[in-house]
Amino acid sequence: MSAIFLSVPAGIYLAYYATGGAGSGIGFLVLDIFWFAATFIGLRKIHKQDIKRHQEWMLRSYAITLVFVTFRIFMPIFVFVMKLGFSIGFPAAVFCSIALNLSLAEWHLRRKNISSKKTSPKTTPV
Numbered sequence: 001m002s003a004i005f006l007s008v009p010a011g012i013y014l015a016y017y018a019t020g021g022a023g024s025g026i027g028f029l030v031l032d033i034f035w036f037a038a039t040f041i042g043l044r045k046i047h048k049q050d051i052k053r054h055q056e057w058m059l060r061s062y063a064i065t066l067v068f069v070t071f072r073i074f075m076p077i078f079v080f081v082m083k084l085g086f087s088i089g090f091p092a093a094v095f096c097s098i099a100l101n102l103s104l105a106e107w108h109l110r111r112k113n114i115s116s117k118k119t120s121p122k123t124t125p126v
Contacts, residue, residue, distance in 0.1 A: 001039055004061070008036040023091030031098055035064045056109055063105035070097035 015028040042057035074096050078089030 001043060004035060004039045004065070008032050011035075019086075019090065021087050021091070023087065024094055027091045027094030027098070031064065031067055031094065034098065034102075035061065038064055059109065060102065060105050063101040064098070067094075067097045067101050070101055073097075 011032040012029060015025045015032060018025040018028050038057055038061040042054050042061055045051075045054035045057055071093050074093035075090060078084045078093050078096075079086055082089065084092060
């Protein structure tokens with residue numbers, strides 16, 4: 001968490017100088033805000049000893065952390081394979097990476113919550 005809280009201000013500063021122009025700068029700025037928010041909320045949940053919610057928010061934080069990996073997969077596809085050009089492909093890769101990773105995290109959390117409801121024992125009043 002400390003590394004994230006140190007990286008976010010640097011990321012916000014670097015977003016203004018992003019290689020892909022204004023679109024990618026905005027994309028990285030949004031990414032930094034999401035990254036900070038998810039990690040901060042996870043930290044607050046653990047301080048309140050809400051373990052389940054802490055785990056959910058930290059999963060979101062990990063998903064956002066992995067955007068940096070997913071971006072490196074999408075960027076060459078958008079820029080070179082789909083020939084969108086750097087000014088469109090670069091920010092599109094940022095936004096698609098955020099959307100994909102957070103969607104997968106939310107899908108996993110919802111699937112996990114649904115399966116835990118099905119397997120939880122039902123209590124009957126005595």
